[in-house]
Amino acid sequence: MSTVAATGSNRLLESPIVGMAPWIVFSLLVGPGRFEIAVALALACTVVLVSAGRLMNRGSSWKLLELADLVFFAGLAVVGALASAGTLRWLEVYAGEVSNVALVLIAFGSMVAGMPFTLQYAREQVDRTRWHTPAFLHANYTITGVWGLAFLVAAAAGGYGDLVLRNPDNIWTGWIIQILAIVVALRFTAWYPDVVRARARRDQGLPVPDPPRLAGLLLPLAGLLIPIGIAVLILDNTWWLGVALIVVGALLGKALRE
Numbered sequence: 001m002s003t004v005a006a007t008g009s010n011r012l013l014e015s016p017i018v019g020m021a022p023w024i025v026f027s028l029l030v031g032p033g034r035f036e037i038a039v040a041l042a043l044a045c046t047v048v049l050v051s052a053g054r055l056m057n058r059g060s061s062w063k064l065l066e067l068a069d070l071v072f073f074a075g076l077a078v079v080g081a082l083a084s085a086g087t088l089r090w091l092e093v094y095a096g097e098v099s100n101v102a103l104v105l106i107a108f109g110s111m112v113a114g115m116p117f118t119l120q121y122a123r124e125q126v127d128r129t130r131w132h133t134p135a136f137l138h139a140n141y142t143i144t145g146v147w148g149l150a151f152l153v154a155a156a157a158g159g160y161g162d163l164v165l166r167n168p169d170n171i172w173t174g175w176i177i178q179i180l181a182i183v184v185a186l187r188f189t190a191w192y193p194d195v196v197r198a199r200a201r202r203d204q205g206l207p208v209p210d211p212p213r214l215a216g217l218l219l220p221l222a223g224l225l226i227p228i229g230i231a232v233l234i235l236d237n238t239w240w241l242g243v244a245l246i247v248v249g250a251l252l253g254k255a256l257r258e
Contacts, residue, residue: 019117043077
């Protein structure tokens with residue numbers, strides 16, 4: 001493997017997005033008749049990513065999110081294997097909300113404890129002299145908070161679909177809203193550090209050749225409206241809403257590119 005490829009792989013494995021990947025996989029897959037496969041895939045994802053991180057970066061420290069991944073999904077696997085038929089049915093319906101709420105508690109709990117979970121990943125990508133700077137700490141509190149809000153939205157949507165609509169596979173509460181919340185957090189995690197770096201350079205009187213624009217955050221989200229509209233057009237009865245989403249996504253994307 002080339003040095004560039006190895007560096008890129010290390011940076012990916014040191015990203016908090018990777019630590020959240022098993023939770024995202026599980027929350028989107030779990031549902032009636034899918035609990036065992038969702039747990040198995042989430043646990044396998046955890047083991048692969050943690051092992052790869054240790055092998056490719058032997059100096060990497062254990063992260064709060066990695067430990068939570070292993071404990072939560074290994075525990076669910078054991079519970080699922082020993083559960084009665086009634087408990088298993090409950091897990092098939094509500095385990096997605098349980099996992100989202102667990103992530104909300106991890107995100108906001110780590111902030112209250114003074115160690116937002118993204119901080120452990122970020123420290124491995126920057127010089128030690130920046131670890132305690134206000135801008136660095138503020139960025140990690142903000143990104144961790146956005147992830148906490150994203151999973152809170154996902155938990156609320158899933159809970160509404162399960163408890164009110166009585167339909168865990170509702171296209172809006174079970175898929176679209178949850179996916180949108182996660183995509184927003186993913187995009188913000190990629191976009192916001194550039195904003196912080198640009199502000200730091202500006203405050204130091206250094207040139208900022210191409211400061212990040214809000215359009216850079218919104219453009220991928222506008223583009224996502226088109227496949228969502230197609231999905232609604234095909235799978236939902238509100239065909240007019242699907243058409244509207246496609247049109248709005250196309251027009252908004254065009255406006256943001258200008």
